[in-house]
Amino acid sequence: MNVKDVIDKKNIIISNTAMSKQEAIEKMSSLLGANGYISDIPSFQKAVNKREEEISTAVGYGVAIPHGKSEGVDKATIVILKNLSGIKWGQEIVNLVFMIAAPASANDEHLRMLSTISTFLMDETFRAKLLTAMTEDEIYKDLIEQDETKSQEDDLKKVTEDGGKYLIGISACMTGIAHTYMAAQSLENEAKKRGMKYKIQTNGSTGVENKLTAKDISEADAIVVAHDVKVDTDVFEGREFLDIPVKRAIDKPQKVVDDALALSSGYVKSDKEIKSEETEDEGKGSSFARAFYTHIMSGVSYMIPFVVVGGIFIAISFMFGIYASDPKSDQYNIWAAFFNEMGGNAAFKLYVPVLAAYISWSIADKPGLAPGMIGGMMAMNGGSGFLGGMLAGFLGGYITKLITKKTKNIPHTYQGLISVLLIPLLATFVVGFVMFFILNTPMSNLNEFLTTWLKSMNGSSAFVMGAVLAGMMSSDMGGPINKTASAFGLAMFASKIYGPSAALMVGGMVPPLGVALATLLFKNKFTNQEREAGKANWILGACFITEGAIPFAAADPLRTIPANVIGGAVGGALSMMLNITLQAPHGGIFVIPVACNKPLLYIGCILIGTVITALILGFTKRTLSESEMNKHMAAGII
Numbered sequence: 001m002n003v004k005d006v007i008d009k010k011n012i013i014i015s016n017t018a019m020s021k022q023e024a025i026e027k028m029s030s031l032l033g034a035n036g037y038i039s040d041i042p043s044f045q046k047a048v049n050k051r052e053e054e055i056s057t058a059v060g061y062g063v064a065i066p067h068g069k070s071e072g073v074d075k076a077t078i079v080i081l082k083n084l085s086g087i088k089w090g091q092e093i094v095n096l097v098f099m100i101a102a103p104a105s106a107n108d109e110h111l112r113m114l115s116t117i118s119t120f121l122m123d124e125t126f127r128a129k130l131l132t133a134m135t136e137d138e139i140y141k142d143l144i145e146q147d148e149t150k151s152q153e154d155d156l157k158k159v160t161e162d163g164g165k166y167l168i169g170i171s172a173c174m175t176g177i178a179h180t181y182m183a184a185q186s187l188e189n190e191a192k193k194r195g196m197k198y199k200i201q202t203n204g205s206t207g208v209e210n211k212l213t214a215k216d217i218s219e220a221d222a223i224v225v226a227h228d229v230k231v232d233t234d235v236f237e238g239r240e241f242l243d244i245p246v247k248r249a250i251d252k253p254q255k256v257v258d259d260a261l262a263l264s265s266g267y268v269k270s271d272k273e274i275k276s277e278e279t280e281d282e283g284k285g286s287s288f289a290r291a292f293y294t295h296i297m298s299g300v301s302y303m304i305p306f307v308v309v310g311g312i313f314i315a316i317s318f319m320f321g322i323y324a325s326d327p328k329s330d331q332y333n334i335w336a337a338f339f340n341e342m343g344g345n346a347a348f349k350l351y352v353p354v355l356a357a358y359i360s361w362s363i364a365d366k367p368g369l370a371p372g373m374i375g376g377m378m379a380m381n382g383g384s385g386f387l388g389g390m391l392a393g394f395l396g397g398y399i400t401k402l403i404t405k406k407t408k409n410i411p412h413t414y415q416g417l418i419s420v421l422l423i424p425l426l427a428t429f430v431v432g433f434v435m436f437f438i439l440n441t442p443m444s445n446l447n448e449f450l451t452t453w454l455k456s457m458n459g460s461s462a463f464v465m466g467a468v469l470a471g472m473m474s475s476d477m478g479g480p481i482n483k484t485a486s487a488f489g490l491a492m493f494a495s496k497i498y499g500p501s502a503a504l505m506v507g508g509m510v511p512p513l514g515v516a517l518a519t520l521l522f523k524n525k526f527t528n529q530e531r532e533a534g535k536a537n538w539i540l541g542a543c544f545i546t547e548g549a550i551p552f553a554a555a556d557p558l559r560t561i562p563a564n565v566i567g568g569a570v571g572g573a574l575s576m577m578l579n580i581t582l583q584a585p586h587g588g589i590f591v592i593p594v595a596c597n598k599p600l601l602y603i604g605c606i607l608i609g610t611v612i613t614a615l616i617l618g619f620t621k622r623t624l625s626e627s628e629m630n631k632h633m634a635a636g637i638i
Contacts, residue, residue, distance in 0.1 A: 470572020514613025
C-alpha cells in the first residue's frame, strides 16, 4: 500500500490555535466523520484513547502518531494536523500529528502505514518541509514526493537494468579540494547502487587523478562532466556527455545518472519533460549565467596559488620589519628583500594577469591566453586591478573567439600563420585599445573609491561588513553565496585591502569547527556516525575546508545552517572591528602565524564563532534516546 492510497488532501489541517491532546483527537476525528471516512466517531475516539492510555504515541521529533482500529471506520486513512503552537502529548510537545484510522477488519494494514510514516518522519529534512509548508496542498505534495522517493530507493536496492553498465566522468571545482571529490563520490555511490561499473576522474588541486583512458571512453555507457571550471572534453572525441555544475552531481546523483544514460542512448525527451525540467531549474540561471560562472571560476582557480604564495611571502618579509625590504631603510634585511621580491614584485603582479588569461582561455582555449594575459597586465599597471582584469579576460576571450570564427574558412595552408600571428595580434590590439583608452580610467576610479571607502570603515560599519561577509561564507558552504563573498574578498585583496580576507576565512573555518565542538560537548544529541564525522571536522576546519559541515547541514538544515551563519558572522564581525588583516586568503591555521597582523586576536575570533555555533547546536538539537540512536544508525543518517 502506498501513502497516496490513504492520504486525502481534505484530511489535512493547519491550525495554530492552542489545544489539548484530547481536543486535537476530537477535531481530527470529526474531520474524518465529515469527509465520510468514519461512520461512528465515538467508537473510533474510544479506540484511539485506549491506545493512548497504554502508552503515549508521541514518538519524539515533535511528532505524535495516534492510531486506532474500529468498527466505526469505513475506510483506512490518515488525518494530519500541523500546529506550530505546540500540543502537550504526554510528556512531550508536538507540532505534527499523524492519526491513523483503520477498519476493525483490517489485518496489519494500519501497522504497515504506521511503519511507513515513522520511517518518513526520521528524516529531519522532510519534517522541516512539513513544518514550513504554508498550505494543505504543500503538505500533501511533500508526503507524496517522500513516498515516491522511498519507493525509488527501495527499487535501487535490487539489481536494476543498469547493472553492468559503465559510468565514467570528470569532476572539477574551483579550488580542486572538497567539492571535486564529493561530486565524484556521489556519482560513484549512485553507480554502486545500480550495480554499474564506474570511473570518475578528479581534476583536483594536486593534479588529475584516476585519469580516463581511451579504452574507458570507448566502453562507457554514460558520461558525466561535473565542473565549475573549464575541463578538457576533447578527450571524448565527439561522444555525448552530460554537462552539469558540480553541486548538481552532489545533490541529485540519481537524476544525473538517469540523464546521462538517456543522453548516451539517444533518448529524446518529450516537450512535457523538457518543460518540467525548465520549471524545476527556474531561478537557477540561464546557460549564459552558467557559462559566465564557469569562466570566472576557471580564472580564479588558476589565480589562487599566486595569491596565496604572494601573500605569505610578503607577510614573511614584514616579519623582519615593515621597511626591512627597502635598501634605503635602517631595517633592511636581505632575506626580507628576497621574500618581498618573490611575493610583492613577482607573484602579486602576476595574479591579475593570470586571472584574465585563464578567463580568456576558458572562453577561447589556447589562442585566448595572450590577449587575456596582456589585458590583465594592463589592468594591473593601469590601476583597474581585479575588476579590470576580469573584464580584460572576458573581452580577450570573446574577441579571440569571434576572430577565430570569422577566419575558420581561410585555406588550411594559412591556418598556422593565422593562429600564431593574426588571431593573437588582432585580439590583443582590441583588448589593449579598450583597456588603455576606455576601461582603465573609470575602473581605476572605482577601485580607488572602494579602497577609500573600505579603509575608512571602523567600529560599527566594519562590524557589519565583517558579519555580512563571514555570514555569506558560512551560509551555503561552497555554494553561490559563498563564492560571491569569496570573489569580493579577492577583489579587495587585489587592492591591498586585507580585512575582508580575514573575515571570510573566519566564516569558512567556523562551521566545521563549530560542528566538531558540538559533537564533543553534546554527545547525546548526535549519532555515532555524526560524532565520528565530527572528529574529521577538526582537521577540515583548521585547514579552511568548510565543506566538512555539509553532511550536518543536509541532515538538519533548520538548526545547523543558522548556527553556522550566526557563529561565522559574529567571528567575522569581531575580526573586522578589531582591524585584523590576513595577507593570504587561503590556508587556514597554517597561514595565520605569518600572514595575520594580530594572530592571537584572530584565533580568538575564530574560537568565539566556533563556541557560538556549537552552543546554538547544543541547545536547539534534541537529546536522542538509545533506540533513536540505533534507528539513525540503521538509516545511515549523518
